[in-house]
Amino acid sequence: MAQILKKTYNLFFNNNRLQRIWILAKTDFKQRYYGSSLGLLWALINPLCQLVIYYSVFTLIFQGSVPNFALYIFSGLILWMFFTEATKKGIHVLNSKRYLLENIPINKFDIYLSSGISAFLGVLFNILIFFIVSIFFDIKYSYNLLFLPLILINLFIFVLSVTFFLSTIYIYIRDLDHIWDILLLAGLWTIPIIWDQAFVINKLQFLLYLHPLTGILINIREILLYDTFPDLFILFYDFVYSLLLFFTGLFFVNKFSHKALEMV
């Protein structure tokens, strides 16, 4: 037992693996923002613009009754934007990191991990903004906040597993980008991010959970918006299917990812 623990410990520590993953993630992140004239400001402008658009549309057209509707949308958008960015980048990860995979002894998992982390940096940035903005609203925080890292880890595992699948499917279907764009659009409108969850009549509330991100979204809102204890059953359920997806995805990556290098 002690040996197994030591082995798992040595997988990540006692070497420079974490540094390596971090350097890759950091360079990815920089490449994304520093190349443009406004630089890192884009990471701020983009969510704010989306927020303004959705907020104005939904308060002008529908008479919403959600308190702090702007923050209600923002908390969901943080999650959704991470999902979109990470998966869109993840589709191409085997090609964009080909220059490493072919030439140097790198673990494929590290590639996926760093690509996910580089998108996740945006989440941390957005949450920081959320906290700053929430000062101007009537929002309290308490020890419930301790659950936030756990749920974010859950979200990260889920997103990573989706990129496992997408990147392997992309080897065989090259127009997956376009298909995925459509699925993302459908995904955004079937989850209560920009509309009030209460729109759905009580009997059909369970349908919301067919969307894989709903559980995570609701728990994040419980913590960030309502300062309540998260629903533990949902948390457990989300973790279980995320881990299941994670390991099946890993299996697919191990079995098929080399084809991305072979099929030039």
Place this chain on the structure above:
Amino acid sequence: MLNADTKIVIKLENVNKTFHIREKRYLTVRDRVYNIFKPNPKRKIYALKNINLEIKKGEFFGIIGKNGSGKSVLIHIMTGAYPPDKKGKAEINEKFMRLSLGLGFNPEISARQNIYINASILGLPLKVIAGKFDEIIQFAELEDFVDTPIKYFSTGMKIRLSFSIAVHAEADIFLMDEFFGAVGDEKFKEKTNKVFKSTFIEGKTVVLVSHDLNTIKKYCNRVLLLHYGVPVMIDKPEPVIQKYHELLEVNT
């Protein structure tokens, strides 16, 4: 020159590599649906046939053969990028770096970032990289282009850079895939010469794929001759090169 008990760093056992290729490749949904009932015969391409090979630490190993004889595929098998067919086994036991004409960099980012990424993957901690950074740049003669994106580099610059990284970041195995062509001036050639001569002292291993038979003759201890994926012979450079010439004559 090589002791019998030196460590084996690359080991290939019963390695075959078959590519399954269809006449036409349909990679979009539209193409796949449109052509669902059209015949699309499968073809097998045997890129490598039954390769058994052990390369020891400190060896300078050459691979020669005509175009399309499977040299590059063999290198890819060694790095693990391509898995061998079932029952075959490919092992590489030390840190390697594959060096091929100007590849191995992310063209969008600067030389500095690329150096950090590559050296870090080879196992160097950040502090050590920072300490060796100037040395890497000087050896590659790129002092004026440290923060220039790689996409503006010439092939020669990229070659010098990747060679410099491999040398200074302590890669143990150099897999050179047509790495030295007509590029690099005399000064740089001198440098590489020096490095090659000292590889035996430092115990580095080099696998060299080349059409330049002079280089092969000059440096290699052993040479493998590939012909349509079949290993024809493994021996000292002279007899292998002679055999290679014979094969070429038969075919023309």
